[in-house]
Amino acid sequence: MTAVENTTRTEAGATPDAPALSPHADAAGRHLWMHFARMHGRDGAAPIPVITRGDGVHLWDDRGRRILDGLAGLFVVQAGHGRRELAEVAAKQASELAFFPVWGYTTPPAAELAERLAHLAPGDLNRVFFTSGGGEAVESAWKVAKQYFKLRGRPLKHKVISRATAYHGTTHGAMAVTGLPAMKKDFEPLAPGGFRVPNTNLYRHPEFDGDAEALGRWAADRIEEAIAFEGADTVAAVVLEPVQNSGGCLTAPPSYFARVREICDRHDVLLVADEVITGFGRHGVPFASAKFGFTPDIITCAKGMTSGYGPLGAMIASEKVIEPFLAPGVTFPHGYTWGGHPVSAAVALANLDLMEREDLYGNVLSHADAFGATLDRLRDLPIVGDVRGDGYFWAIELVRDRDTRETFGPQERERLVRGFLPGALFEAGLYCRPDDRGDVVIQLAPPLIAGQREFDEMEQILRGVLAEADKIV
Template sequence: MAARAEGVYVFDADGRAYLDAVGGSFVVSIGHGVREVTDAMMEQARQVSFPYVGDFTTEAELELARQVLSMAPPGMAKVFAVSGGSEANEVAIKLARKYQLARGRSSRWRIVGRWQSYHGATLGAMSASGHSKRRSDFQPYLLDFPHIGPPYCYRCPWHLEYPSCRLACADDLEVAINRHGADSIAAFICEPIGGAADGAVVPPKEYFGRIREICDHYDILLITDEVITGFGRTGANFAVDHFGVVPDLITCGKGLGSGYAPIGAVVIHDKVVSTLESTHGSLFTGYTYSGHPIACAAGTAVLQYVKRHGLVERARREEPWLRELIGRMESHPTVGDIRGKGFLIGIELVADEQSKRPFPVDAQFGKKVVKHAWDLGMVMRSESGTVGGVAGDHLLLAPPLVTSRDDLTKMCSILDQALTAAEHEVSLGS
């Protein structure tokens, strides 16, 4: 049981400290127990705790929008605040439909997703997700959304090599559009840098340029899901910034509130805003707690803290040092690939390094590593289904952006020990 948390540590009821090496669940960016945030929430609660967003706007909501837009790519014009990442993706899907309706294209409703992706537990977001294990129980409820292959160079779905592959992974979007008919496609949604489902896969640098070209050619919207990667996690304001393209809709959550309040948002490009406004369409497609002023106050305080302490720049600056430290894990026979950007790191686990053969499902090797890390006083994540949504494991690290070098060194030391212990458990250790 968690009794309290401070900085980058969570303390249980017995007083034992756990290094939070995954930010709760890719959420905590500025650390636990920051007074500026809790004070801002209390002050907002004293002023106005809740007016319904359909009736009133609050200064807290407007200020959050200003803060988000100040970090967003050029051309982004509006922010719609919701209660979390899944809701943000649901709203983005609805806005894509509204955009196409405003252009007189009522047949366009499908959202193209990507295999090895995850956009949330609600049914629209899950329909767009390509996380096979999380989809399987709910398949009868899911919408008929197409999916394309991921930009997963370590295990290329086309068995090609970059750069001679000529970005077959990006061109797969055009294949899917033509297969289903462009007149049925409203948008393409993807994570610019992978999250839980694929273990922080980073696409080739030209990937998003080609994706943007395809979306523009067929007049479909590009939605980037930055629920995990937004607000500095990868060493940029948004992960899509690494690739030099501007999406039409950005969804965000997690790091926006850093765990202090449940909040997410959709950041909307002027192209979408002006199209809807010119046809008297409404951007409103929200929920009871959309734009909740206390949550918005928390989000504003978090983003101000990020800016004031230079945390985006810190994640970018510390990345080479951290990658060198994490890179030492390559000496382990079970480490197949280390990837990610900034303070988001994925480690793919393999039973055989040369053949890249994954562990069988029932081995649960990733969970063994996580359990040993827990016993050593560190919280981290593992996910299964890395290979084709069924077999394979990867580990995920996403420490708060304020984590010191001493604690990052401790994180890597515990990871090293946990890998060794798990390898001995399956008789792979030396």
């Protein structure tokens, strides 16, 4: 049977007028173990969506439908889909040298990219440790922090403080830093030493009456309180995102980060900025920590570094952090086979060139307010409680009752987040992210080439789908 015949025939058990299951959806339903996804029911009644190609800010599925990519893949595709020049760089590098590790060696792309990242990073963050992705970068940062203090004769300093609801990765170490209990319960016990402090969700702290500065002071003080409670001689690092992803694009005033920087310095604690999402233009600058007015000791990054045209992450450390590792006989016994992969490194260099040449940073800075204002129109819908974010990274918080800010119960969340919203938005032509790891939000983070036309399209699709969602709940 040909592929065409296979896509048009009626599958066993399907109704005659139901869409036929494509060969790729069928194969995925039988064999693909998907990430962060329920596997039950992935058959002809609920086939796995198959994305076949992308161009610019749009995707196409195997049914020929065009979908606006409102999430840049997964906060990744900064330069947009279908960039032939990046594919050509990958092919050229693979034909010259497809692989060699950076375990005591280097390749030209890895060396050049390390230098490039050091120049982009704030302050004296000059030392680049490559990983395969963001979670591995966070894992590496914690291990560096532990060994850093051991090398300095302070072996008890091993704990990490992070914020409630924050997501930092799925490895056992990164998951211990993550502030999402429901994500961790099936894998406990995790690496010991992760402790939580409040985040900066102003909408969920109405007692501050919209005063972000007051909330920032209060939240920063909770970090110092946690360090004192655990004992400064046991705390190695504080890990935070310049804009917190999980919970829905939680921002904080620059004074918050300045205060956290002072607290970490006073107690000899490393400050780690998790910039896996916020790095490489998502907020109109190479690294959002600089935009929000602080210089961390370590940056973790990934995603937008290659615009998704190759897997790559990095931990970027300051000269202070690297100093004890430069002593004779010292090794950091840690690494990844694919870290600094020459093809991905070459693509990253080309991607950074492209972003500068087309001024994608400037595009974000000049359009960010318009993006927020366009989404802000949705506040007239009763189901919309808050619209918040920065740059090209925004969230819409959905509520059961806007006056009381009452959120949804478990059954309503099930119907909305895992039932109605993902499919309805996709069918309407928008790929984005309904999420309830904190309160119920829809996250939007399009490619950095997007403009007002795409903002308007997102708003119109969201308006129609959210009006229907309001009826459901």
